[in-house]
Amino acid sequence: MKSGEFIEKVLPVNRKLYRFAYRLLANREEAEDIVQETFMRLWNKRKKLTEYRNIDAFAMIITKNLCIDSIKSRNRNVMDVDSPFNTKDEVSPYEKTELADSVMNARQIIDNLPDQQKMIIQLRDIEGYSFEEIAEIMDLNINTIRVNLSRARKKVRDSLTKKYDYELKRN
Amino acid sequence: MNLNEIEALLKRFYDGESSLEEEQRLRDYFNQEIVPDHLSSHQEQFRYYNFAREEKNPQSDLESDLIKKIGQENIGKTYGKRHRTFYFITGIAASILIFIGVYFQFIAKPNNTAYNIEDTYEDPEAAYAEAKKALLLVSEKFNAGVNDFNKFSSFNQYKELITRKN
Structure with missing residues (x-):
């Protein structure tokens, strides 16, 4: 090449x-x-x-x-x-746009996931790789990836729901 | 897009069963529309995914750095070839130098010392006197030897007298 x-x-x-x-x-x-x-x-x-x-x-x-x-x-x-x-x-000033602010919670939650779940979310939900590709990259079988992906997505959902509920109660 | 459809897609999404197309539809839905309250806690997740896809390092241009490095790698290759011929030539030059050095150091040196005449006198007058003395001695001994030949010359004189008389 x-x-x-x-x-x-x-x-x-x-x-x-x-x-x-x-x-x-x-x-x-x-x-x-x-x-x-x-x-x-x-x-x-x-x-x-x-x-x-x-x-x-x-x-x-x-x-x-x-x-x-x-x-x-x-x-x-x-x-x-x-x-x-x-x-x-630290988050640089360049990244502190309005849009970034509105998704900062989701970002923090994903950053705090275990490394494996973090990687799978990154590959699937951000980069849009197929399960076959993720299996190859992570050296795991597809089922394990689905299970971990499901867990990670639910964790993000639950953490965000908690934050929203908390903010609703405060207001 | 109707709400039931979205909720069904969300369930598949959280169970890890949605396809890439279905996930794209969810992202599009949450990105564009003002969503019902009970779905607003899902919205941030999908909006973040859309945002993160476009993210890049804002402080330096990694891509142009990489292109530069790839360019350097190419130049590096041609330099490599030049270096190899350079090493070859300097190798030859160095071995010639070593050969010359060894020749003068070990092989040519005995000859040099054989013909090397050193001064033994520092004062030229003394040297002259000494040389004169030595030459006088030689000429004295030489003359002593030559004196004997005078007898031969008188012998020759008498021999001539005899041959003339005959």
Whole structure:
């Protein structure tokens, strides 16, 4: 695969990869580093890339694994240093648009889901991958994915309902 | 879209049984319409999904960074080839230098010292005197040897006298 073809066929996935990494790591710089690393690996494999059925899913697998490694080493470091340092970014002013404000609750709830449910929601409800693709990326069977997706969606619904009820009672 | 249909879709959605098309219909519904009160707690979830799909890093342009890097990788490859010939040529040059060095250090050195004449006197007058002394000694001994030949010359004189008389 030459660079022109690479830019045309592989590069567009970078946004999905970035959103996925940012969802998991909650740190922009780290998410960008991981996307760059993913692309370096894809570029090094460009000769074999055409053999893959689904380059998107393959790229997503690399990013997912890099993110999981990063989370693991982050947890180790936190334990080593024994200090509660927080690598999560604050929401930047750019993101504080009116629209973002109106969906901030949903965002926070999803960010607080367990990693696996977070990933499945990200892949399905935000990026719109099929169950087959998600199964390939997550290395889980489709049924497990449906179950976890259902749990995650219900959690988001229930948390939002609680918030709405609470606000109604206060007003 | 009627309410019953939406509620049925919502149930399938929360059970993880909805298709991608059905999920798209839910997102469209909650994005555009003002929804009945009992559905408003679902609305935020779907509106967030629509919002998050368009999200990108607002602070830096990752995509152009990546294109730049892909470009650099290409240049890197041609540089690689040039480097290889560069290493090849410097390798040859270095081995020639080493050969020359070894030749002068170990092979050519004995010859050099054999012809190397060193000065033993620092004062030229003393050197001259010493050389004169040595040459005088040689000429003295030489003359002592040559004196004996004088006997041969007188022998030749008498021999000529005899041959003339005959």
